[in-house]
Amino acid sequence: MTLTLAHPKPDAAAPAHVPGQPKPSQPAHIIRSDAEAIEVAHHLAAQFVGGASRRDRNREWPIEELNAFSQSGLWSINVPKKFGGPEVSYATLTKVVQIISAADPSIGQISQNHLGVIAAIRTVSDEAQQKLLFDLALSGVRFGNAFSEFGSKRAADFETKFTDHGDHVIVTGRKFYSTGAVLAHLVPIVAVDDQGRAWYAIAERDAPGLTVIDDWSAFGQRTTLSGTVLLDGVKVPKTHLVPGYKGYEKPTADGAIFQIIQVGVDNGIAQAAIDDTIAFVRTKARAWVDSGLDSASQDPYTIQAIGDLKLRLHASEALQDRAGLAVDRAVANPTAETVAEAQIAVAEAKVFSTEIAIAASNKLFELAGARSTLAEHNLDRHWRNARTHTLHDPVRWKYAILGNYFLNDVKPPLHAWS
Known part of the structure; x- marks a missing residue:
């Protein structure tokens, strides 16, 4: 497997509303062992480290790097073997994140919520939903996140809600700390139902009503792009509605x-x-x-x-x-x-x-x-x-x-x- 990187020019004036990235044009590689996962991580890290300081200095989006990362197979390493994934040890998965983060911790962090959502799907989804969503991950599709909210009293308090419309739900709310959403293909949104239970409503990145704003201004982890997601009547099919609350019941x-x-x-x-x-x-x-x-x-x-x-x-x-x-x-x-x-x-x-x-x-x-x-x-x-x-x-x-x-x-x- 050959992974090559091109380096985009610094994006000095990113638009307020950021358009989504195209989905992969070819299937991602599938890792076959823990040893291969570590080997691929070292290979990618050697490519990422050279531009890490420049990306931080210029707040340059890691577009090509992220594409190489997700196409390498490392974004599906906790997909169960039953569904065609490698299901590596979590000791290996965390070592992979460390290796990538030593080269560029913003890129390492961007993978975090994707890998966490994969784990949650394994825990709470039925088999049909697991197959649907795991197949997407194995193909190279990236899940971002729209979990946390800026103004709530506690991190686990969510004001974003969805309403039931038969075969789909409609989601409305506002999110912040949305690491990975800018460059995601799908955006899992934590939203509560009429009983106050939190679900992952996994929306298309360019779904009508879903607006991603690149307004992350922290002095560190500058290219995680962890800004705002606005949700104005976003339609999500129930096939993509994951009962996340069951993971904590x-x-x-x-x-x-x-x-x-x-x-x-x-x-x-x-x-x-x-x-x-x-x-x-x-x-x-x-x-x-x-x-x-x-x-x-x-x-x-x-x-x-x-x-x-x-x-x-x-x-x-x-x-x-x-x-x-x-x-x-x-x-x-x-x-x-x-x-x-x-x-x-x-x-x-x-x-x-x-x-x-x-x-x-x-x-x-x-x-x-x-x-x-x-x-x-x-x-x-x-x-x-x-x-x-x-x-x-x-x-x-x-x-x-x-x-x-x-x-x-x-x-x-x-x-x-x-």
Whole structure:
């Protein structure tokens, strides 16, 4: 399989209403093993990393990169074998996300909701709907998201609603943090029915009444394009109406899956920051005046700090792998116990990945020195990406979940942030 990339010019003045992308003109590759998934991820990462700084600096949409990513087969790696997918371990899936995110964490994050929706379809859809939607994913169709809302009191409060019209529903509302929607082919919308239950209404990206606005202005993860989606009477066939609420009525691995993919993104950011720190110290940083050394890489304090960062990253990766295997067990046998064990393992990994991403991207400047802050290097993107992405959900609540579980036998809550 050959994957080549062309690099579009920076889009300095993106239109407010962004037209959708054409669906794939040819079927996507289908991954056949965990080993192949890792191999393909490394191949793509080698292509993505060269333009990552430029894309961040210019806020350049990763159109060709995303097309290569979804056509590579990596967007269908958690489709069950029963439906023709590879069904890799979630330890492998999260490692794939880490590898891509180390090259460009915006691209890694864009895949997150697609992979999470695939997992939810496996949990809650009937067989006919699973076949329909999994076939689309296997062909290379990308699901975006229109989940979160900007003005609600809590993240799980949804004001977007749909009404029943026989063979279809009509969806009305407004969404923000819609990562992936700009460059998606289909947009899963979290909307509630007249009983207050949340569903995924999966709409065509260019459906009448569905408007995607590129107004994402965060200082990090700049090319996730996580802006606004307006929904004005959007028609969605009931074949594409997924009962997402069922994934949280009883213990399932759905929430842990959404969370563990975030772990992969953060560990990828940490890995990139550490790699760039080492490269800069070796080639550009100067030894401190009092050290009597010829090279910054010989500084014993720098050596110690690099050792500490690498150790903490490897610990975080080990927790990530352990959590992935726990998720596998919960997917195969979802009980109150296996699901809680997966949630706890993922929470532990989430704490470590958050802390190492922030520590590594901050320590970079201390070890590399003042010249590492020059705009020409754009190394601050690692800190900006880490600080932005790790705000997805508060780690202070992860500590509380862990403590309550181990001390009081209280299982974690069932929702997409746990």
